[in-house]
Amino acid sequence: MSNVEAAPAEVECHDRAAAVDDPSRPGVEILTARDVPLGGPRAMRVRRTLPRRGRSLIGAWCFLDHYGPDDVARTGGMDVAPHPHTGLQTVSWLFTGEIEHRDSLGVHARVRPGELNLMTGGHGICHSEVSTPETTTLHGAQLWVALPDAHRNTARDFAAHVPDPVDLGGATVRVFLGSLAGDTSPVGTFTPLLGAELTLTPHARVTLDLDRRFEHGVLVDTGTVAVAGTELSATDLGYLGTGATAVELANRSGAPARLLLLGGPPFGEAIVMWWNFVARSHEEIVGLRDAWQRGSDRFGRVEGYEGEPAWLPAPTLPNARIRPRRTP
Template identity: 50%
Template sequence: MSNLETRPAEQVCAAGERGDGVELLTPRDVPLGGPRAMNVRRTIPQRVRSLVGAWCFSDHYGPDDVSTSEGMQVPPHPHTGLQTVSWLFEGEILHRDSVGSLQTVRPGELNLMTAGAGISHSEESPAEGRPPRLHGVQLWTALPGSALGVDPHFEHHGDLPVVRHDGVVVQVFVGRLRAGGEELASPATTYTPLVGAQIDLEPGAEVSLDVDPGHEHALLVDAGEVTFEGSAVPPSALGYVAPGRARLVVRAGAGSGARAVLIGGEPFAEDVIMWWNFMGRTHEDVVRARDDWMAQIAELDDGSTGYADGAAGRRFGQVLGYPSGPLRAPALPDLRLKPRTRPA
């Protein structure tokens, strides 16, 4: 999924101040693709905290009725310096990318795309036979400096580790986690120590998760009454806890079941600049990525059919099969993008 804001703010991704309790991050509504399109609820990045481990972007959407609409329609667009993590609760999304991938993702399955120095992709609700509702999360992780030059690639994982115990279901889609006495490890490729997991709880159920005390964690609540480390986290909000805990407790209210997504990882040691769909380390990184993407668009033969011979903008490749042309990058702000130093 793309950041489709036409005037995206510079986001300097650095950890916030460390606290002892649960820090509550409330979402903001962002239209995905214009005023008539679906809305998403974005919890990170934001000014108070823009990273949880290497997790740098969190959009929560649905449930949306897509039975009589086009559903999700995100035309080809570029990424650099990050991984995209697509995870659904309901529905289907068809992914296309410039390394030749064509893959539908469904609930309980993972689509993971690694941008490296540059990739482009599109996402859409399938035109025929799709389920009537779309509901899920779109997450990004920042690549460390050592992985910025990896070849762009795509992974789909349909068989992910899961444990069921005492009214709780935990499925790990990224990284590793110990729950219900079992060690769960996803086969997905990561470049920093991470965890991403869906947690479903029956009414009144509780789960204790054994985690690395050197990592920070956050819980995004999808539905239901949930407490995280004893603090209530309302639906669509993100509850954050700093490093120092070896066990995390999630409990559902007695009146109804609940669903949440846990993200976490080793605190990211590098300050990065995120603007639109680009992740870099300097202002020049972002400017170069935007220039390369716009040069690539300019070299389209007739605006839709392909790239002219000798095109300068082949950094991001070409997405084949999407019915419309690529997204244009917004104008850069009239200032130099600068990373802030990490808080003490």
């Protein structure tokens, strides 16, 4: 997915993980989302919780958009023309609907609910995303993973995986990256990561073992969920610092609740994000934008996209240089 803000801010991201005093009772910081128009005349809107002032990364997770349930007949759905990415991986995860993906690696795929689609930008890739004609409701999440400096110029790649549901007694978990509750995704990553969807039955309460090296984020999709005793509403992102060995999740409603659990060790590197690029300096961002605007082979070509415009031009660069956003 593209960051289609007309004037995206250039952000220098530093990870500063918060530690917890009691590993069995981690503290939870609540991060609320801001609405961002995805684009088009009717502008399907997404809710963005990363990056944000005060918290830029959770592990290597550096970008999180949460959208829907979206009535495609009313908003027009998703139609994002070919656009570039560098220095990152995109993670597509749907709850409802279907998206047609095309990229410059030559991949033509359908993104479906409960199926991980992981695209590696590395040195450079471009892709398009369009909700299919059969889709009436679109609902899901789009996430980016920052690549470490040693691998951020890796070759383009694409992986798909359909995780089997694991019954935890009161909850069902689908692990799409990393390991949780005795299940491990076969999809490799460049830094240790956790990505999982959990659905809790009404009034269910489950305790999950955590890797104490990881910081974690809990994005509530539907329902109201207490995370380590802190209540989160739908669209909230709860942050847990490193040091926690377990966390209790409780559905306090009479309807099922659904959430995404994300995690990873503190990234340990400062990154610069602007538009669809993850880099290390302002000068590098300027060079990437120029390369995309002049049609550099660095990003390749997407074949088969029939929308307008034929490709997504980059926004105008900000007049000022980067101002670091500090994470407490």
